[in-house]
Amino acid sequence: MLFRFITIFLAVFLFQLSHSQEIVTDTIQIKFTADTIFPANYYWQSATDKRGVNPKLVSYSQKKKYILIPVDQELCVQKELAKLIGNNKSKQVPTDTFLLEIDYFTIEKYNGRFIDPYVLYADMPLKKLVNGTITDVGVLTYNYEFKPYTKTPFNIACEQVLSNWHQQFKIDMISVVNYTRTNTEKPEFLITENFDKPWFFNFTLGGALGLSVINSENDPTFFWQLEGEIHFTRPETKPGQWYTGSFIRYQNTADFEMIGFGKKLEHYTKRLSDKTLIDISTNTLIGLNKWKDTEDVKLWEILQFSLSSAQSFNFDKKNADGLILKAGLFENFYYIIPKKYGIQVGPYLSVGYKF
Amino acid sequence: MRNTFLFLVILLMLSACKEIGEFYLGIPLQPKFEENSFTPGLNIFGILNTDSTGSFNNSFIVIEKVLPAVGKIDSFNVDTVLVTIENNNSNSEQLFLLTNFDETFSQVNYRPVEYFAPKPGEIYSISCVHSDFPTLRATTIIPAKAVLETTSIIKQNNFLSFEIKPDTSIYMMDVYCYIDTLKPSPYRFAAETEQNTLIEIPVNGNKVDSVVVYSYDYNMAKYYLTSNTSLNFNKYRNSYSTVENGYGVFGSINKNCFKIK
C-alpha cells in the first residue's frame, strides 16, 4: 500500500519537474517595424523607458495551462521599445527637439459585453528642448482602440495594434508640434494635469428605492438596495469611455433579502462638460437570498440570477481626483428557479470618490 | 512527452484500485477489527411507579433486544418474555404480562396483571426469561417523595428557586412548573444526597401555581445522567446498562406536588 502511494507521489513529482519549465513565463516575440514614411518636423533627442521592466516588453498576456494554472506571457519586440518608438531621426529644418519618456505601456483586450477591442494604454511624458532648457509639454496619453478580425491570435493582434497605433502616434506628434509652436488648441490626448498614475481608482456607494412592478407573486411591493462599487478608469482622451468594475449589492424586498457580488459591471460614459457626464451601466449578478418567510422555501431558492441596468447623470471632474455624485434610474430583472421573477424600477443615488 | 507522463500518472492512479466506482464510494475501505465483541441480549426499559391509583397502574417494562451494528435489517422486537417482579422485603412475586392494560395506555408494554403499588423504600428485583437470551436480572429501591424546604422558596420576576431536602434514595429529579395551566416543560436536576438540592427555574415573569417533582432511583439517574448519547461516530461509548446479563435500565419513580403561594 505504502509503496503504491510513494510511486504515485514520485510520478506526480517527476511530472511536475519535467513540465515545470513550460509553466514559467513564456516570451513571445512580435514584429514591430517602426514606420518611417511620414516626413516629420520634429526630432527625438532621446526616448527613455522608465517602466522598470524588460525594455523590450510591450505587454503581458495570460493564459491558463492545465485548465487552472495561470501563465504569464511576455510580449516582446525585437529591440528596445523606447528606441523603436523614438526612431525618427530626420533632421529637417525647421525641427523641434523633444524628449520622450515611457511611464506606462501595455496592450490589453477589453472584454466588454458590447464591444471587445484591443486597447493600447500608454502614458508618455513629453518634454521639449528650447534653447538648451527642457520644458514639460504634457503627457501623451493613449487609450488606443483597435479591432482586428475575430480569431486573430493575441500576438498577431498586438502587432497590428502596435503598428496602427504608431502611425496614429506620428500624426498626433504633428499636432503636438503645432500646439507647442503656436499654442493652438491642446490635443485631447495630451494631458497637462499632473497626476502620477496610469489609472484612477473609483469607489462609489449608492442606494436605490423603488417598486417591484411586475412580480410573479403579488401586487407591486417596495424594495430598497445598497450597492458598493470599485473600478479603475484611465485618464480620459475622448468623450466616450467604456470600463468595467466589481460590485457588491444588498437588496431588501418584501419577500427576501439578497446579497450578491458581480465582477463585471460595465459602464459607458459620455462626457457632457468638464464636470458632468452621462453614465449607462449594465450588469449580471448571482445572489444569495435570505427568505423572510421560510415556510415553503426550497433549497435551490437561495440562489437568484439578476440582470440590471442604471442610467445616471454624474458629477465627475475630468482627469482629476475628487468627489463623484450620481443620480438616475435603476432597473432590475431577477429570476429565482423555477418560476419566481420580478422587475424592479426605482430612482438611484450614489456618492463616490476618485483618486 | 507530456502525454506519456499524464498517461503514466493516470494509469498509476487507476491501477491502485480495482473498481474505481466502488473505490470512490469508499466501500473497500473498511476498518480492520482487532476486537469485535457483540453480545446478544435483552434491552429493557422498566419503571416501577408509586403513582397507582384505582385501576390505573403506571408501572411498566418495555422489552426489546439489541442488534449487531452491521448485518441484515432486523426488528428490535422479541417474542414473549416471562417477566417476574419480586418484592425483596415481603418475598412476594408479581407477574408482568404483555398487555394493553385497560386501554388507558397507548403503548403495548409489559404491565402488572393485578393492582400493584410499590412503596418508598421497598426493594424490587426483576427477572426476564427468554429461551434465546441469558436471563436478565436487576434490582431497584423505590425512591422517597421529594420534600420541599419550605423556607427556601424565592420568587423573583424571572426565576423561581427552592430547595429539596436530601434523601439517600433520590438521585435525580424532574421538576414541572404549572404556569397558568399550560403544559409545562421539564427541568432535570441531579439530586444531592448530603445537602439540599437547589432548584432554579426560569419563569419569565409568569405566575407559578404549583410544582410537581418526580424523584428517581439510582438506576434511572445513572441511565440518564451518565449515558453518552452524543451523536458522534467511532468514539468509545459503552452500551447503556444498569442490569445484569443484558442491556437497559430497571428503575423506579415517585411523585410529589407542591402549591406555590
Place this chain on the structure above:
Amino acid sequence: MTRILKYILLGLTLLFLEKVLSAQVYSISGYVTDAETRETLIGATLQLKENNRAAVTDKFGFFSLTGIKKGNYILIVNHLGYQTKELKIAIENKGIILKEINLIPAQVNLDEVSIVAVKTDKVADKSIETSHIELTPQMIRSIPTAGNDVFAAAKYLPGIDRTEPFSPLYTVRGGDPGENGVMLDGVMIYNPYHSSIGSGIFNTMIIKNVDLLVGGFGAEYGGRNSSFMYISSKDGNSNELHGEIEPSTFHSKLFLEFPAGKNASMMVAARYFYDLPFNFIFQSENYFYDYNVSYTNRLGDRHRITLKYFESKDLTGYNFNTFYKYVGNSINTNLYDDFILEQRNNWKNRSATAIHKFVLSPRIFIRNQLYYSHHRSNNYSGLDFTIKYTEKDHPGDTIPLRLFTSTLLNSEISDACVKSSITFKISNSNELHAGIEYNEYNFHNSIRMNDVNSGSFNRNPSLLAAFIEDKFTTKYFTIRPGIRITNYENQGWLYEPRVNASLSLPKGLKIKAAYGEYLQYIISMNTNEIEMSQIVDYYYPLWQLNPSKSVHYILGVEKKLTPSLIVSVDGYYKEMPVVYAFDMNNYFGFTNNLQKGIGDAYGIEVLVEGKHNKISGWLSYSFAKSSRQYPNSQINDGEKFSFDYNRPHTLKAVTNYQLTSNFSLSGSFTYLSGTKRSIETTTQNYFYYDPITNETMSFPLWTTNDKNSAKMPPLVNLDLAIKKKLLRGFGKQLADLIHADESYATITIRNLLFFYRNVEMYFPGTGIQGYEDKYIPIGSNYIPSVGASYTLKF
C-alpha cells in the same frame, strides 16, 4: 531537596571559580538587527577573526562573546540572507556592550531561495537541543494547505500529528494535546485556536520565528509534558512604514509596522473572518477576529522595553434548522420541521505583557517579564429531533422516535505571571542560565450535559518555579545539565532534572542525547467521547493529587550531506508514570471521575531537510507507538489500549520549486497510516420517558465496549500551490495604487489524490441493501478543490 542544594552549590562554586580564572579577560556583547527594519535577528553568528572565538544570537537577538584578552580584533557577523559585516574592535581594560549591529539584507539570488534555513555556518550548529525544529514564516507559507497557519504547518513535521478530523488540536510523540505548551513571546497562551476554521489565532504576518521543542527540552521550559512551541513576534520597523494586506471575500488581513518616536517602533496586525453564506442564508452568526499590538523602545544600548497586547475572539453559531427546513421543503416532507441542530462556540483570548531586557554587563543578560493571559470558551452543541415514524409494512402503527443530546462546556482560565531570567556567560565555554517564575491561576470549569448540570468549580492555584542550567562547550562536546524545581499550591518542592548533550564527529556527523523529567499540574480533559468534536483543551488544575509526569529519553544522529542538506535520525522513548483521564462514559461530576493511569510512547523519526538546486523542503518518515492504561477504572475495563491518536507510520514531504523569480511551485504530501478507533458493534434503543403521559420514546444508538478496537484506513493527501507575481490585471492595478513592493497571487490545488478518499469516520450500514456487512465511510476531502488569494506587501 538535598540534591537541589547540591546543584545550586555546584553552580555557585563554578561561578566563583570562573570569576577567579578569568580575571584578565573581557567580553563583548550586543544585539544584532536588520538594518532596514531594526528587527532583532535570531541565530546570527559572530566570530573573532583573530582567534575564531564565536557566539550565536539567542532568541532575543542577543549575543555575548567572552574570554577576550586586550587587543584589537575584527568581528565578523554573519546571518543567512544578509551581507556579512566586519567590525573593528579594540579591547582595552573593560568589556564592551556594542551598539546594535545592523546587517544589510542581501540581494536575493534565485539560487539561494530556500524554504528551510539549514545553518550553513559551523558555529550555529552547536545548538544542542535534540528534538528542536525551527519554523519560519516562509516555511509556513510554502505549505499549500497550511493556509498560512502555524499549527497547520506544524502538522507537516515529524512527530506532530492531528487529532480529530475537524479539530485544530495536535498531539506530539504520543502525548495528549493538553500537554503541548504554546508561548507567544514568553506568554503562555491557552487554546490558541479559532473555532470556525480550525486554525491558529496567530497571524503569520506577525511571526518572526517559531521554535518547536518536541522532546527533551531544557529546564527553562516547564509545566507541559510533551512539547513547547515558542513563537517570537516582530517588534516593528523603526525606520519607515511597511505593511501587508490580503483582502478577500471571506477574510481580510492587515499588517502594519512603523516607527513610533526616536528608537521606538510599533507593529499592528489584524484579521477578520466572516462566514457570509452561513450568516446570510441560514441565519447563523459566525465570525472571528484577532489582533496584535506591539511597542518596543530601545532605551540606550542596555535597556529594551517591549509591551505587547494580543486579543482574539470567535463567535460561531451554526444553526442548521433553516437549512433542514429548506431540505424538508425541497423533498416535500415535514420530517425536519422539529429538527433542532445547533452548535455555538464563544471563545476569547487576551494577553498583555511587558518585557524588560537588560544588559547588565557584557556577560550578563537579564530578562524580566510580567504577563496576564486569559482564555474563555463556551461550547454548546445540541440535537433535538422527534418524529412519528410509520413502518411501511404496518401503516397504522406509528413508532415515536426521539433523540435529544446536548453538551455545554465552559472553561475560563486566567494566568498572571511574573518571571525573571539571567544569562551569565562565565567563559566562552560556559554559560549559566537561571530563572524564577511565579504564576497565579484562576480556573472556572463547568459542564452541562443533556440539559442537566454536571458540576462546576472555581480553583485558584499558584505555582512557584525556579530553574538553573549550565552549558559547557568544548571543541567537540557540549553538555547542558539543568534542574527545574516547582512548588504547586504549597504542596512541597518537586524537582525535574534535565540534561542535553551533543558530540560533534568528523565528516559533519553529530550525536545528540537528552534526558528529562517533566511534571504537569494543569491537565486537560479529553471530551472527545461526549462532544461532537473536541476543538479546545479544557484545562483542569489538579487538586491534592500528584502531578502528571513524563520522562523523555532521546538519542539522535545528524549528518550534513551537503552544506545545505541535512539528514537526522531521532529515537525516543517516553515513559509516562502518571497520566490522568476523565471517564466520560461514566460521568457524574468532576473529581470522582478523574482516573489515574500509566502510558508510554516510543518511536523513530527520520528527517531530510535542506535544498538541492532549485528545490528546497523536507521529507520525513516516522514510526511511532503509544499506549495508555487506566488499571482501576472502567475505561476499557482497565485493560491497556492503543493511544487514541497513535499512527504507526507517517510520511510527510513539503517541497518548493523556485522556477523563476516570479514563479514558484510548492507541494505537500502526507501519508498517515490509520489510527485506532472505537468502531461501533452494537445497536441499542435508548429510551426517553415522560412521567406525565407515562409514555416512552426511543432512538437507536450505536455502542461499543472495546476502546480503540479497530484500525482505520490510511489518510493520503497531495496538495499543490502556485505562487506568482502579479504582472497584470486588477490585482496589479490595486498593487500600483498602494505602491506595493511585492504583490503576488497564490493558487492552491488541494487533494489531488482524490481517488484515495480520506476516510475520517464510519457509520454502520445497517440494512442498506448490498451493504449489510459494511461500514459506510464518511470522508473529508473527497473532491479536489482550488482556491486563490492575493497578497500585497508594501
